[in-house]
Amino acid sequence: MKTKILVINPQRIDFAKIKIAAEEIKKGNLVAFPTETVYGLGADALNEKAVAKIFQAKGRPFNDPLIAHIADIKELYRLSKKIPPVALKLAEAFWPGPLTLVLRKSELVSDIVTSGLDTVAIRMPADNIALSLIREAQTPIVAPSANLFGRTSPTNAQHVVDDLDGKIEMIIDGGKTKVGVESTVLDITTKPARVLRAGGISVEKLKEVIGQVKISKELEEVFRSPGMLNSHYSPQAKLILVEEKGESEVEEVRQLASEYKGKGFKVGIMAKEENQNEYNGFEVKIIGKGAELERCAANLFAILRSFDKDGFDIIITEGLEERGLGLAIMERLRKAAVPKYEC
Numbered sequence: 001m002k003t004k005i006l007v008i009n010p011q012r013i014d015f016a017k018i019k020i021a022a023e024e025i026k027k028g029n030l031v032a033f034p035t036e037t038v039y040g041l042g043a044d045a046l047n048e049k050a051v052a053k054i055f056q057a058k059g060r061p062f063n064d065p066l067i068a069h070i071a072d073i074k075e076l077y078r079l080s081k082k083i084p085p086v087a088l089k090l091a092e093a094f095w096p097g098p099l100t101l102v103l104r105k106s107e108l109v110s111d112i113v114t115s116g117l118d119t120v121a122i123r124m125p126a127d128n129i130a131l132s133l134i135r136e137a138q139t140p141i142v143a144p145s146a147n148l149f150g151r152t153s154p155t156n157a158q159h160v161v162d163d164l165d166g167k168i169e170m171i172i173d174g175g176k177t178k179v180g181v182e183s184t185v186l187d188i189t190t191k192p193a194r195v196l197r198a199g200g201i202s203v204e205k206l207k208e209v210i211g212q213v214k215i216s217k218e219l220e221e222v223f224r225s226p227g228m229l230n231s232h233y234s235p236q237a238k239l240i241l242v243e244e245k246g247e248s249e250v251e252e253v254r255q256l257a258s259e260y261k262g263k264g265f266k267v268g269i270m271a272k273e274e275n276q277n278e279y280n281g282f283e284v285k286i287i288g289k290g291a292e293l294e295r296c297a298a299n300l301f302a303i304l305r306s307f308d309k310d311g312f313d314i315i316i317t318e319g320l321e322e323r324g325l326g327l328a329i330m331e332r333l334r335k336a337a338v339p340k341y342e343c
């Protein structure tokens, strides 16, 4: 299959192009498109055959459910049969935006979307290309991140090409995504609501709007035991995360980098800007200033992918503070990391 690429300027949307992409969705084909978080791989949420193609193209197991993207709050009432007041409060505060709500599903939503669960994940993305596409296709669009299963999510169209060229009908190139990490997934079928995945809306912000918020057991697992769930968000290089604070952080990164370099590996370091001069003699990529966590989130996946492009075997990375978007960054690094002396 030849993958067509449509370049659309998000500041001046060419609706003729949106129409072409929407036609593909209506035909039951796959279109990758930008959202404010990461690129999504879209299909008509109400067409089971189209949805099945997503799993095939990504190599994603069927037991991992998809997010339905909507452009109008009315769609929430079609996809869910039980909408608690907290859903509307959250939608009011954060939609369009990087928050996914897990709600009881309606009969309209098929098992292939939800992996047989009786809940459905829904979000309204804050991206004009995404919203225009959903409106023009006149259907909710399910979209996982547009990467091969297990890889880091794409934050520009080239990342999508690298993973899915020849496997999908179309890619809309709308430039670099703003947020850079995926949406926060919040289960509101339980009380208090539970964060299933940290993401673009911070836990602090959620608490401001709905008070109590729980962190899911699975997420806590990731925090207790880094490297235990390393099937996700992984670059091809082995990633080692150093969580020590202050001076001992730099010391430990240096020591690990020397050790692996000595064994003949091509070693790269991902560091905060304030530490960039600490690693003379090593190859360093800067994620951003430690205090600018939103910038760091926006850079994260592109930097991890660039280590792969440059042929690194091992990435040693500094940690970031777990506040705001730092929590989402650390969740992803911990999932991607292998134990320090495994390589």
Ligand code: TXA
Pocket: 035, 037, 038, 039, 040, 041, 064, 065, 066, 067, 098, 100, 102, 114, 117, 119, 120, 121, 125, 143, 144, 145, 146, 181, 182, 183, 184, 185, 196, 197
């Ligand atoms: O920012 C994002 O969320 C991006 C863009 C494209 O919107 N999408 C994305 O989709 O990251 P994906 O498929 O890579 O991740 C969806 C997450 C998975 O962790 C999945 O398990 C969870 O949402 N999820 C989906 N439906 C669910 C449900 N009914 N209950 C619990 N978790 C669900």
Ligand code: MG
Pocket: 144, 145, 153
């Ligand atoms: Mg994903």
